[in-house]
Amino acid sequence: MAQKVADEKNISLKALVDKGTNRVIFVEADNDFIDVLFSFLTIPMGRIVRLARDHSIPVEIGCMNKLYQSIEKLDVQVFRSNACRDMLLLPYSAANCYCKNLKLKIVDDVEPTRFMCCVFSFHSWLSYYANVTCGFDSCSYLINRPLHPSVGDSEVGEVFVKEGTRVIITDDLQVIPPLSAAGISLFTKLGATNSNTTEELTFSIGVEQVLNLLVGSFVSKTPFTETLLKPNPVPKLGGWNFNQEKCMESQMPGASINEEEETISVKLIVSKSKNVVCYAEVREDFVDLVFSFLTLPLGFILKQMLDSPWKGCIDQLLKGVLNFDEQFFKSNHHKELLCNPKLVPGFSYENNLLGIEETVYYKFPERKLTSDRSIIPSHQSSETYEVLKFIDPKSHGDKDTSIRGFLKLPAIFTVTDNLDVRQVSPIFQLSILNDLKVHFTDIEDRTVHVGKKEALRLLVASFVSDSVLTDAFLRNPIETSTKQEQ
Template sequence: MAEKKAGLNEDLENVITLKASVDRGSNKVIFVESDGDFIDVLFSFLTMPMGRIVRLAEDSVPVEIGCMRNLYQSIKKFDVHNFRSIACKLMLLLPCNSAYLQCKNLKLKFDKDWPTRYFKCCQRCFFSYYTSVICSSCGSSISGEIPVDNTQVGGVFVKGRPRLIITDDLQVISPVSATSICLFSKLGVTDSKTTEESTFNMGVQEALNLLMHSFVSKTPLTEILLKNEPIPSLGDVHSCQGISIDSQMDGDTINEEEKNISLKLVVSKSKKIVCYAEAQEDFVNLLCSFLTLPLGFILEKMRNVSWKGCLGQLYKSVEDLDELKSNFHKELLVNPKLAPGFRYENTLLGIEETSFYYVDKKLTTDKSCIPDNASAESVKLNVVDPKSHEDKDKSAQGFLKGPATFTVTDNLVVRPLSLILEMSVLQELKVPFTDIEDHIVHMGKREALLLLVASFIGDSALTNTFIRELREPKQEQ
């Protein structure tokens, strides 16, 4: 039996032991067998906001997740005066996980250096992520830290300590539902003489590497446990991909009059690509909100879209698995919500905020913890909108000050309106001034979801979202 030890600096209390069936003939992991600790870590991936994932990738494992890194870097470079409040920039670069109360109990913690803290006023009117905020209801300072609910029975998301099977492409299967022979055949293993059992210790860094490889590979366990190959990029998709995405995505269309975001696209007539866009703060606010979205929400929107990664298999496993603790815990994973206060007021993406309740002097998101003699509304805590702490404009929305105009490239590099950037883009693309034309496009829910998916799976987000609309001939009036 082979065994891989944890690194010299790895505390053995912070590792999870995995037993793996390895095909030495092809040097591949057939499947991993583990208890609930590892399954909980895998499932926690679905709750993580994109801004935190990109931040973790920057700090340890560089990976290009479509255009998300460009978007993140653009927000990072913005002057703080571009935002409605100082908190807005931090909300995008380090967004809160709405399932933090559960994920803080994971054996492997990715965010241990960035804990989320909650504060309330003395009358318990509102709570805030920041101190020294004045409560608009009672006028007192919001400064008392709220203890979180540390009651933990069994696992974080899965009940008890089940032994589950995880395939190389992150399908989580109950041993009861799949015999070993069927599983081996399904995974292409025909000769049992080439298989052997190996033991691996997985720490925080290995789990983080696994997450990053899962964005761009169908065999992340093999790559992490056996090969440690360089991480590939999601890469670009064909310029017609928008048509494919549109035909496969789930999501309702909306009425034309509800398309309330407009932007100007500068398009190459010969290459049929979007070179860049000029847009107001409402469009860039929508882009900013992508960083606050939990991964599970994005995967739900692209369940029928083909791409290089295998996280969709993990998402589907949650839907099909019976070993979860409750329907509440399943909803945290397959229908994750935003942390309170993080919702962009323009609701094109259709995501909701979670609700926090103050029960027995502790914070919880689980309604089942509310006593029978109390209503949910009586113990619900409202959040002080962190986006508006320093903004006196009560009609303002989103994270950015307005009015403002921005230049946005096809791969989502965003800057305050910059002719220098626009000229450099045209030079890089080798597009002469005589080959460009302007198009005004209008966005609703369909386009917003297309843009989200295009931003996630490729590096031509604007082209893959709008190119079909630009190619279609306009109807005569």
């Protein structure tokens, strides 16, 4: 029954299988596969949605798919620049310069790390996108000169963990060092010690299997079994009860709104009888917020959901990384790339309520580029290296400092409960009410104010729910002012 190991581009994986139930008990993984698995945490959400669609994997991750489709359907003129739309639909990963060395690359449509610079390279202004105006003083030249610096390691292998590292990974993605007391206890509990009911199989894992494993882990507690033994259509993640308040209490203690904190105002149109949000009327700042969810690395999103029960098991992967002994990582920096993933420079914006940072790059005279600050000796003069400055690709040369995010302003949008975002349209709003069978006399306006805690609650809801606005604002009440429609 064991599958034949394929070519050298694949990874060979041994699995212990329960013959009676035809399920994977655990797999043995070396550093090649561990790196691939850990790299999931660095992939932006928009890339995951795109990968699943491009490979015809029928999964709906909360309302992330709907957000993605909304960006595709919006008039390109709504965005500040063409780059803004690209940043949301095909977001870069700040760890791409490391992940290029993975033995299996699931994000295979990303070019090797390449920056564009001004023809006057001494300016040190870079961009991920060509044909944006240089940011150096009054320089008006376009940034369109390719720069291929030496970034990270040059050899395939040893991306995050050291060569020779081996672990066992359970069907629900628990990562356990071999021969640990916890592992032995777990195997006994799973019945893995009975050789009469188990068998060892060897699988050849390629890109398709890795993608199925990634996507399956969003919606299943047994992604290895479903990927290797029972390839079935993947269900959607949504339409079930998720305790967001428990999640948010552990991540964002204290009052929901800080009086000194800048907030976003949102007008909800609510059905009084059904106690659901029909739609919201919002400005561009709210749409910037929800669209930015697609630029976030998976690890950042999962960190907001630790210790919260839900349908999938991808969170076990983050827990495994957090608890993984530092001696197995190449450095503390490599562990930080996974535990605290950051945005690519230029992908954040002023008043980003989510609190995620952008990566900082340092350049040395030999043109080596790094984001690892720890390799710079404390006694080394700042004259021997420089902090690289990146052009904000969203600006496209505009000088309007009031513009912050991906969209032009002023603008008003209609956002449905499942995050279908469209330019404001009374006809669309009427169709929503008709579809919900909600009469005019049954609706009221409620204004809510979104700060950091509420932004994170929206993020969590968009990841696991198909009624995001209702779950975030009505089932977890926050400061509101209500006005009955006349």
